[in-house]
């Protein structure tokens with residue numbers, strides 16, 4: 001079965017064809033047309049060329065202009081900067097690079113975000129441990145273990161005294 005796309009239809013589809021975004025079926029029809037139509041084939045090749053150039057320059061832009069010696073130096077000193085281990089002059093250098101170099105700025109932001117994440121997960125762990133610790137105290141008190149840690153004994157005593165005092169106050173007020 002022959003699917004004859006018109007030149008107009010093919011040209012409308014070309015941008016998608018070049019980027020390989022057509023369904024297999026449609027791509028096949030476009031391909032069939034290109035093989036039989038030198039004019040559309042030429043347009044296709046032009047477009048493909050343009051896209052390749054665009055991809056190339058894009059890649060160069062991402063990889064090169066900001067990876068300078070200054071930036072390499074920044075990377076080396078970054079963790080020392082974060083940990084406040086640099087002197088004032090070096091600190092200013094780092095700040096200057098971060099202002100002028102987007103790549104450096106991104107690195108700095110990333111490392112701060114990472115630090116924050118690390119810190120918050122550390123805080124969370126600390127809080128979890130606190131909760132568990134209080135659970136341990138309570139379960140130890142309930143078990144009335146004979147080999148209780150002195151600290152548990154002390155806190156048990158403290159709670160006992162506290163409840164006597166409170167109980168005394170309540171008793172004094174109400175009875």
Ligand SMILES: [Zn+2]
Pocket residue numbers: 006007010033037039040041
């Ligand atoms: Zn054509």
